Structure formats: structure tokens, C-alpha cells
Amino acid sequence: MRYAESILEMIYKSDAHMTAEQVFLALKQQYPSVVLATVYNNLNSLYQQGKIRKISLEGYPDRYDKLTRHDHLFCRRCGKLSDIYLSDITGELERQIGFSIEGYDLKIQYFCPQCRAEQRESNSVYESE
Amino acid sequence: MRYAESILEMIYKSDAHMTAEQVFLALKQQYPSVVLATVYNNLNSLYQQGKIRKISLEGYPDRYDKLTRHDHLFCRRCGKLSDIYLSDITGELERQIGFSIEGYDLKIQYFCPQCRAEQRESNSVYESE
DNA sequence: TCTAGAAATAGAATAATTCTAAATTGGTGG
DNA sequence: CCACCAATTTAGAATTATTCTATTTCTAGA
Numbered sequence: 227m228r229y230a231e232s233i234l235e236m237i238y239k240s241d242a243h244m245t246a247e248q249v250f251l252a253l254k255q256q257y258p259s260v261v262l263a264t265v266y267n268n269l270n271s272l273y274q275q276g277k278i279r280k281i282s283l284e285g286y287p288d289r290y291d292k293l294t295r296h297d298h299l300f301c302r303r304c305g306k307l308s309d310i311y312l313s314d315i316t317g318e319l320e321r322q323i324g325f326s327i328e329g330y331d332l333k334i335q336y337f338c339p340q341c342r343a344e345q346r347e348s349n350s351v352y353e354s355e
Numbered sequence: 356m357r358y359a360e361s362i363l364e365m366i367y368k369s370d371a372h373m374t375a376e377q378v379f380l381a382l383k384q385q386y387p388s389v390v391l392a393t394v395y396n397n398l399n400s401l402y403q404q405g406k407i408r409k410i411s412l413e414g415y416p417d418r419y420d421k422l423t424r425h426d427h428l429f430c431r432r433c434g435k436l437s438d439i440y441l442s443d444i445t446g447e448l449e450r451q452i453g454f455s456i457e458g459y460d461l462k463i464q465y466f467c468p469q470c471r472a473e474q475r476e477s478n479s480v481y482e483s484e
Numbered sequence: 485t486c487t488a489g490a491a492a493t494a495g496a497a498t499a500a501t502t503c504t505a506a507a508t509t510g511g512t513g514g
Numbered sequence: 515c516c517a518c519c520a521a522t523t524t525a526g527a528a529t530t531a532t533t534c535t536a537t538t539t540c541t542a543g544a
Contacts, residue, residue, distance in 0.1 A: 264523055282411035302457055312451055322441055328431055328464040335457040393492050416531060
């Protein structure tokens with residue numbers, strides 16, 4: 227795992243929700259010989275060890291994220307993902323469920339301001355269902 | 356949208372978190388001429404109209420689900436997805452965030468009892484990190 | 485009945501991810 | 515210092531899910 231440390235650091239320093247491809251491109255700057263499959267190997271291994279998060283978004287490639295507690299806003303229209311810091315509900319969940327959990331992903335669906343505006347526009351012309 | 360009603364009904368009657376492929380196979384029983392692309396078209400259109408949920412799981416194809424409020428338990432090891440009924444926190448989220456949302460997906464990561472057992476087994480032989 | 489628009493079909497294309505096999509690396513004991 | 519082993523990386527093929535394009539079929543209204 228020659229690259230695991232660099233990848234981990236990269237993910238923790240950024241809040242860009244990087245895809246494997248993006249991690250690959252960034253890593254390539256430092257290690258030009260690295261290939262995409264290696265990045266996938268490393269990311270999967272880090273994920274399995276529970277050192278990073280993996281975020282699946284419908285219609286977009288998987289993204290990797292730090293474990294640092296935070297939640298996500300996901301725009302249903304343009305797919306934009308942003309961080310939002312809400313209080314940690316792990317304890318509450320465990321109490322309700324009755325056993326311990328590894329964590330949770332809270333993805334809040336909304337329409338970002340921009341998409342909201344564009345939607346209003348199109349509605350004013352044709353009244354869609 | 357000849358099939359939209361059937362698909363919607365199928366999703367609402369089942370709690371199997373069906374993939375597009377599974378919906379396709381089930382629909383084929385009734386309409387042998389239907390093709391997978393049509394199922395994708397219908398599912399996407401239903402999703403865009405906000406009539407069904409789409410669940411993305413890392414490493415598995417997308418699944419479709421009813422809107423009926425419920426949350427998910429996702430086994431980090433075997434990928435099994437099960438429903439869990441926790442109280443609706445939409446109002447609370449909106450209050451914390453300050454604007455209205457379309458909904459939310461709460462995916463709780465855990466190790467299911469079976470995987471928990473298997474993990475204990477392997478740990479008893481080799482102490483892994 | 486004719487026409488237009490919407491949806492379905494067929495199958496090719498794309499994109500993300502995994503897999504396989506071979507080469508490389510790093511560490512260990514002789 | 516060398517040989518060996520296991521783990522990792524590399525290269526590129528393969529797989530899988532999903533979308534796209536072009537063509538055909540369907541349906542409702544003129």
C-alpha cells in the first residue's frame with residue numbers, strides 16, 4: 227500500500243467529495259506511474275478498513291469522503307453535493323435500534339437555489355405536472 | 356407510459372428494493388415484449404416526478420423504493436439492505452437547515468448478525484488490524 | 485382516416501468498476 | 515548479499531449498469 231497514506235491525506239485535506247478518477251489524477255502529479263486500478267484498490271481497501279466513507283449518488287460515480295462527521299445536501303436536479311454540519315445522531319439511532327452501528331449517511335434531498343430559480347422559470351411558461 | 360402504473364404498483368407492493376433488472380423481469384411476465392430500456396425510462400420518469408425513491412448503494416446497482424417513510428440498514432460487509440422504521444425527522448431537519456427539503460435518505464451502516472458472527476470467527480484465528 | 489407527438493423497441497455505445505495475469509517491490513532468513 | 519515469498523502494482527481486458535440513438539409502434543385528436 228505504497229499510496230494509501232497519500233490518498234488518505236488527500237481525502238482528508240479536501241472537501242471535494244472526490245471520485246476515483248479525481249484521486250487518480252491528483253496522485254499522478256506526484257507518482258506519474260500510478261494507474262487507475264491501483265487507486266481503486268487503495269480506495270476499496272481504505273473503505274473496508276473503515277478509514278474513509280464512500281458515497282453513492284444516483285447517476286454519478288462513487289465519491290470518497292473523510293469520516294469527520296457531517297451530512298450531505300444533494301440537489302435532486304443538478305446532482306450537486308454539499309456538506310452540511312448537523313448534530314451527530316449516532317447515539318440516538320443506537321438507542322432506537324437497540325444495537326451498535328458503524329455510522330450513518332444522511333443525504334438530504336432538495337433543490338439548490340439555482341435549480342429552484344430555473345424551475346420557476348420553466349413553470350411560468352408551461353405549467354408542467 | 357403504458358407501464359408506469361404497473362411498475363409503480365409493483366414497487367409499492369414489494370419491499371424488496373428492486374433493481375431495474377428485477378422490475379424488468381417481473382414486468383416481462385405480464386408484458387413479454389417489454390425491454391430493459393423501457394423499464395429504465397419509466398423508472399427515471401417516475402423518479403423525476405417524485406413518485407418513487409432511488410437508492411444508490413456502493414458496489415451494487417441502483418434500487419427503487421416506495422416513498423413511504425422508512426429508513427435503511429445497510430450491512431457494510433455483505434451489502435444486505437433492510438428497512439427500519441424510525442421517526443420522521445423532516446421537520447427537525449428543515450428547522451435546523453432553514454429551508455424546505457424534498458426528503459432525506461438515512462442509511463445506517465452496520466454489520467448484520469450473520470456477518471458479525473463470521474467476522475468473529477476469522478478474528479479468533481488471525482488477529483487482523 | 486390521417487397526423488403528430490409520445491412512448492417503446494432494438495441494439496449499439498458509454499462509463500464506472502472489477503478482474504486476471506504478469507511484473508515489481510519490499511522485507512526476511514539463510 | 516542473495517534468494518524467496520507475499521503483497522502490491524501495473525496493464526489492459528472484461529463486465530456491468532445505464533444511457534443513447536434511430537426506428538417503429540401506439541394513441542388521441544383533427
